[in-house]
Amino acid sequence: MEVDSTSFVIDTDVEADNLRRMDIVEAVIAFIREANELLQQEIDLSPANQRVVDIVSRLSARLRAGYFPEEIEAILDNEYIRMNLRSLQHKLSEAECLAELDASRRICQTNQAVIADRLPNWNIYMELVGKELTILRQLSLRDGRADEAPIVFVGSGSLPLSAIILHLCGNAEVICVELDAAAYKASRALLKCLGLSNEITVVMMDGADFNYSSYKRIFVASLVQNKEAVLEQINRTASEPLVAVRTAEGIKQMMYESIDEARLNRQGWTIAARTRPDDQLVINSTLFLKRVACGERGH
Secondary structure, X not given: OOOOHHHHHHHHHHHHHHHXXXXXXXXXXXXXXXXXXXXXXXXXXXXXXXXXHHHHHXXXXXXXXXXXXXXXXXXXXXHHHHHHHHHHHHHHHHXXXXXXXXXXXXXXXXXXXXOHHHOOOHHHHHHHHHHHHHHXXXXXXXXXXXXXXXXXXXXXXXXXXXXXXXXXXXXXXXEEEEOOHHHHHHHHHHHHHHOOOOOXXXXXXXXXXOOOOOOOEEEEOOOOOOHHHHHHHHHHHOOOOEEEEEEOOHHHHHOOOOOOHHHHHXXXXXXXXXXXXXXXXOOOEEEEEEEOOHHHOOO
């Protein structure tokens, strides 16, 4: 009996490929477990703790790597990942906020003139906001909105890079809405150091309480914990808003919360456009939302 050697080789290659993918999945899950357990144990999540800095940096690099859809599905479907995802996101959010606060304060403590494009992670934010501005301009032109109308940025943080880039590259006044007192104080000091405190203002308030009636262009940061409440407030107070909400897709939701798009539709929003991180720099994606007529909502 003749043996189809070609079929045998193909089957062997497929099996080897599947084994490699299983190894990748198991390695990623093991590393995420290691990162989560370390972050849960550490009391100090600030940049002063080098162990935290190192593990967050390594995790960020892992999440920027390319994975096949089936690998991502296997990782996200893992029981440990499902049980610990929210607590991991919370710790990573805390570490990021503390890192930004430290960077913002250090910049203002120097006696040298501060140049915006030398701020930490400037290239990453330029890539992200650059894509967002391109879509924002396209949608504004299509809807007849003023391209230089003021922008509200909810959850701007201690190091408001997005707000700075939106102003410098979008030629728009930006109103930052920040709930955290330390971040509010640090961001105001930084903007003063940059000479941008007149063009970019900071209001200390929960985005779920802000009155959006005077604004049509609104951004919501990825680290905002109460996005749903913020969107409800925008829905109540703003007239025909265009809302850019940052989210995360695929493996990148290890670091940032992923928005339930079906739920958005049920709440009266439609996705007009989106950005996707198509390189190894950016982790966040952005959904551009508009309100839909009641008859068009999902059931």
